[in-house]
Amino acid sequence: MVLKSKIQYSRIALYWAPITVGFLILWSLLIGFLGVSGLLPALSFIGPVVLGGLCAVALYFVHDRRALEYDDVGFQERTGRKVSDRHKWSEFKECSLVKDSYGRQKVRVYVERDGDHVDIDSSACGMDPYVLRDFAASRMNSNMPERRPSDFFGGLERELQRGRTQWVADLSESFRDYTMSGEVFPLLARGGSRPKGFLLSRFLAVTVMPNYNVCMYTQWVDGSRAKEHAMRLVRVIETQRDERNIKWSWLLLVSDEPAPESLNRFIEQFGNKDIGLGYLNMLTGGIITSPSTLGRSMSNQMRLGHLVADMRKRNYLG
Numbered sequence: 001m002v003l004k005s006k007i008q009y010s011r012i013a014l015y016w017a018p019i020t021v022g023f024l025i026l027w028s029l030l031i032g033f034l035g036v037s038g039l040l041p042a043l044s045f046i047g048p049v050v051l052g053g054l055c056a057v058a059l060y061f062v063h064d065r066r067a068l069e070y071d072d073v074g075f076q077e078r079t080g081r082k083v084s085d086r087h088k089w090s091e092f093k094e095c096s097l098v099k100d101s102y103g104r105q106k107v108r109v110y111v112e113r114d115g116d117h118v119d120i121d122s123s124a125c126g127m128d129p130y131v132l133r134d135f136a137a138s139r140m141n142s143n144m145p146e147r148r149p150s151d152f153f154g155g156l157e158r159e160l161q162r163g164r165t166q167w168v169a170d171l172s173e174s175f176r177d178y179t180m181s182g183e184v185f186p187l188l189a190r191g192g193s194r195p196k197g198f199l200l201s202r203f204l205a206v207t208v209m210p211n212y213n214v215c216m217y218t219q220w221v222d223g224s225r226a227k228e229h230a231m232r233l234v235r236v237i238e239t240q241r242d243e244r245n246i247k248w249s250w251l252l253l254v255s256d257e258p259a260p261e262s263l264n265r266f267i268e269q270f271g272n273k274d275i276g277l278g279y280l281n282m283l284t285g286g287i288i289t290s291p292s293t294l295g296r297s298m299s300n301q302m303r304l305g306h307l308v309a310d311m312r313k314r315n316y317l318g
Contacts, residue, residue, distance in 0.1 A: 005067035006126030012060045019059075020052030068125040070132075072139060075120065087118060089139035097133050098173040099161055105129040108173070109136060130154070137176065152254065152282055153186040153218060155316030159307065160189050160216070167301040169193050169214045169248065181236045183219070190215040193248060212247030215240070221253045221279075227262040230277075237275055248294055250276040252304065256283050264288060270295070278304060285309055 027048045031041050067078040074088035092109040098119070099105050107120040107129055122132045153176070160171050171189040178188040193212040217237055221229050230253060237249050253259075259267070259279045267288050270277045276294030280287045285308035289295040299305045311317050 005065070006124065008060075008064065008066070008124060011064050012056050015059045016052050016056035019055050020049055023048035023052050066121060066124045068120065068122065068127060070135075075136075077120065077125075089136060092118075092136075092140055094175065094178075095133055095136045095140065096173050096175045097129055097157070097161065100172075105161065107133045107136060109140075130158070134176070152311075152317065155311040155314075156218065156307065157187055157189070158314075158316060159311065164307075165216070165302050168297050171214070171216055181239065183233065183236055185217050185219055187218040188215065190246075213245055214248040214250075215246050216250040216252065218252045218254060220255065221263075222255050222257060224260060226253075226255070226260050227266050230263060230266060234272070234275065234277070238272075241274060247274070248276070249274060250278070250294060250298060252298065253277075253279045254282055255279070257281065259288055267295075280304060280307065282308055 024045065027045060031044075061080070063080040065078075065080055069076045069078070072089075074086055074091075076086040077084045087109075089109075092111055093113060095107060095109045097105060098108045104121070105123055107122050108117050109120065110117045120132065120136075122129045157174050157176070160174060165171050170191045170193075172191040174187060174189040175185075176187060178185045180188075191214060193210060193214050217233065219229075219233055230251075233251055233253075237251055240246060241249055253263075258281060263279065267277050267279055267290050270290035270292070272290075273292045273294065275290075276292060276296075276298050277290040278287055278295065278298040279289075285305060287299050287305040287307075289298045303310075308317070
């Protein structure tokens with residue numbers, strides 16, 4: 001068994017502050033009642049502060065201390081004295097990385113695709129969520145390819161999780177090597193059109209903006225049949241749009257060479273307003289997008305034309 005845990009000092013501080021204030025008030029009332037004064041009573045206020053800290057630590061370990069035990073067979077979570085049921089990786093069909101409304105990243109494992117699931121709070125346990133997600137996926141599917149640290153789509157996923165699309169949509173959940181209609185998408189990210197913010201921005205988002213289902217698909221293309229491949233991908237996305245009520249979709253085609261002329265014309269003449277289509281040359285960082293609003297948003301709001309440079313700056317690429 002591998003035990004991963006992390007002490008959350010912020011949680012301890014949340015306990016410590018009100019407990020210490022309470023102890024200080026009680027101690028002040030006691031000193032006032034006894035009518036003592038001077039340096040010694042003043043120094044005695046250190047006692048309630050220390051006692052508040054000890055009580056805060058005790059409460060944290062009893063109620064909030066999170067730990068994750070996992071191995072090649074399964075995992076189990078502990079919260080304080082509570083221990084969850086032990087789950088086997090074989091119980092689940094797929095997993096994703098999901099960002100909750102507070103921006104915390106969790107690993108989500110699905111019993112059935114888009115069905116019942118369990119969220120693993122890896123960040124609270126000191127685990128890198130990307131590492132744990134890849135570990136879980138490899139135990140669910142032994143045929144999953146090994147990913148390189150400089151994997152382009154892994155870097156893109158981190159950019160999306162950081163909020164690269166936040167001016168257009170909140171792509172809060174991402175999958176790697178997502179199989180759909182015979183196609184394996186290296187990265188698929190989905191969420192809603194209502195971005196999450198703080199206070200006024202969140203209030204405006206909830207009261208004014210509609211919350212559509214949105215999805216971004218990515219795929220590697222190359223060779224002379226790139227146009228035919230792109231046309232097939234569009235048909236797959238259109239089918240998913242109708243079956244899952246997806247309002248907006250984006251398809252990002254990635255290659256390490258300039259787009260063939262036939263594919264270039266296809267993108268520039270692409271007229272589907274529900275799908276934004278783009279072609280990114282990962283060597284030069286240049287991007288070609290369809291003329292629709294969704295297509296232009298890939299280069300304007302999402303700034304995918306600067307994606308490669310930003311990924312190199314953050315050491316996502318080798």
